[in-house]
Structure formats: structure tokens, C-alpha cells
Amino acid sequence: GGLAIYHCDINGSNERQAGTPARHYQCALLQADGRFDLEQNENQGNPGDLFTLAVGEVANADTTPSTRRWNGDASGLRISDVSEARETVMFRIGRAE
Numbered sequence: 001g002g003l004a005i006y007h008c009d010i011n012g013s014n015e016r017q018a019g020t021p022a023r024h025y026q027c028a029l030l031q032a033d034g035r036f037d038l039e040q041n042e043n044q045g046n047p048g049d050l051f052t053l054a055v056g057e058v059a060n061a062d063t064t065p066s067t068r069r070w071n072g073d074a075s076g077l078r079i080s081d082v083s084e085a086r087e088t089v090m091f092r093i094g095r096a097e
Contacts, residue, residue, distance in 0.1 A: 001085030002050030
């Protein structure tokens with residue numbers, strides 16, 4: 001369990017599975033472990049794919065994985081302070097200035 005963050009882009013395609021700016025899913029799980037295991041058919045998902053208990057920022061323009069747009073531009077999205085994986089997962093969402 002944990003927080004699932006998705007990176008969605010209407011220009012993507014579910015036929016494109018490289019996890020690159022030119023070839024990416026339309027809606028992809030932002031894998032917390034920073035790998036592209038799902039896109040590379042390494043596994044069907046693992047515990048490292050979801051964000052779990054963490055204090056401070058877990059995803060922003062400078063983290064791995066990052067919240068940058070596929071063209072490399074910063075999206076401004078910041079995710080922080082993820083609670084334990086329970087029935088409800090709490091977190092903070094913010095925008096970079």
C-alpha cells in the first residue's frame with residue numbers, strides 16, 4: 001500500500017511503453033523507486049512503486065522520479081509528507097514558486 005501518483009499526458013499512448021519523452025504512456029504510474037519496471041515489462045508492479053511513509057518532499061522537479069513534464073519543463077507540482085499506508089493515505093500537495 002501507499003500513495004499512487006500518476007503522470008498523465010494526452011499526447012502519450014498506451015502503445016508506447018519506453019518511458020521516454022517521445023514514447024510514453026498516456027497515463028503512467030510515477031514509480032517511487034525511480035525505475036521504469038512497468039514500461040520495460042520487468043514486473044507487474046512491486047512495493048517500491050508506491051510512495052510510503054516519508055517526511056519532506058518525495059516528488060518535485062529535482063527528485064527521482066520527478067514531477068517534470070515530458071518536455072523537461074518543471075510542472076511546479078510538489079508532493080510531500082506522505083503518511084503510513086493505511087485505509088487512508090495523507091499527503092501534502094503544493095506548487096513551486
